[in-house]
Amino acid sequence: MKATVIRKFGGTEVFEVADIEKPEVKAGHLLVKVEASSVNTVDMMLREMGEALPFHPQLPGILGMDFAGTVEAVGEGVTDYAVGDEVYGCAGGLGDLQGALAEYMLADANLVAHKPKNISMREAAAIPLVGITAYEGLIRAGITAGQKVLVHGGAGGVGHIALQLAKHFGTDVYATGTQGVKNDLIAKLGATPIDYRNESVADYVAKHTDGAGFDLVFDSVGGLNLNNSIEATKLNGQIATTVSMNELDLTMVHLKGLSLHVVFMLIPMIHNVGRPEHHKILKAIADIVEAGELTPVVDSQRFTLEDAGAAHERLASGQVTGKVVVDIS
Numbered sequence: 001m002k003a004t005v006i007r008k009f010g011g012t013e014v015f016e017v018a019d020i021e022k023p024e025v026k027a028g029h030l031l032v033k034v035e036a037s038s039v040n041t042v043d044m045m046l047r048e049m050g051e052a053l054p055f056h057p058q059l060p061g062i063l064g065m066d067f068a069g070t071v072e073a074v075g076e077g078v079t080d081y082a083v084g085d086e087v088y089g090c091a092g093g094l095g096d097l098q099g100a101l102a103e104y105m106l107a108d109a110n111l112v113a114h115k116p117k118n119i120s121m122r123e124a125a126a127i128p129l130v131g132i133t134a135y136e137g138l139i140r141a142g143i144t145a146g147q148k149v150l151v152h153g154g155a156g157g158v159g160h161i162a163l164q165l166a167k168h169f170g171t172d173v174y175a176t177g178t179q180g181v182k183n184d185l186i187a188k189l190g191a192t193p194i195d196y197r198n199e200s201v202a203d204y205v206a207k208h209t210d211g212a213g214f215d216l217v218f219d220s221v222g223g224l225n226l227n228n229s230i231e232a233t234k235l236n237g238q239i240a241t242t243v244s245m246n247e248l249d250l251t252m253v254h255l256k257g258l259s260l261h262v263v264f265m266l267i268p269m270i271h272n273v274g275r276p277e278h279h280k281i282l283k284a285i286a287d288i289v290e291a292g293e294l295t296p297v298v299d300s301q302r303f304t305l306e307d308a309g310a311a312h313e314r315l316a317s318g319q320v321t322g323k324v325v326v327d328i329s
Helices: 041-052 121-125 128-140 157-168 181-188 201-209 223-232 251-256 267-271 275-290 305-316
Strands: 002-006 015-019 029-039 066-074 086-090 104-108 112-114 148-152 172-177 192-195 214-219 233-241 259-262 324-327
Touching (some): 002 305, 041 305, 086 128, 128 157, 128 214, 128 275, 148 223, 157 275, 181 192, 192 201, 223 233, 267 275, 305 324
Parallel strands (some): 172 192, 233 259
Antiparallel strands (some): 002 015, 029 104, 029 324, 086 112
């Protein structure tokens, strides 16, 4: 089969297309003919940082965590899938798990679900990592109908899914972005856009919550932006974040009685712990998509296996709305 391989870590020039051995199905797994794979920030981190990350792929390696495709073969003990089924998931691209930038990949059946029937392979490939992250964060933060929810980075990969899920759960959703395309998308997806460049946290908290603060803040920006989340959250409120690798003064977290939930959705893949939960979440998300309550946004530029480096550069440009997707087949 053809695959995009990296033989060293570094810039986008490390990608090369090679002919490698097609994997064989094994117990508990599916062999999937990959149709599309999306690029996530963590894919770029793995390519650039390599051995600095404990879960880096073994070299030569194949990146790409998200995929959508068709079942080619079913391993022993797997009963919920048949050859020809359309599936999607996040199941490779780190450690010893082959990634999705290849014509075929081996995927643990616990990290896969049937693809939503009403969207394309490209759209389905855009969902798994960001969808699981958003769903897990909102659920762990105890999202409840009627709450006021703030999503930081509402036009980003995780953020645009989180705000739609928050709306699905019956909340009043607000999201930060910038004037223009990003805030237009936020409004189109059903949230009230906040221009964080021109509105202070105090201003939009006063405007939208009468100064009380939001019940739940989902922070897909993280880092120093966590300080904004802390300021924006009501007393005894909830914060879910996807980026917390920094030092932070937690004094106001204590004084406001906040609960902070850190989501690192790669744990089941890295440690082989709790993988069936990812199947359950992907199945739940597929139901929400099929109900017409979640639509993944895919970047307009198209890429192939030969363009993997360009796809990474596109995501790194900061000009993307939604997800960058690579067409495999």
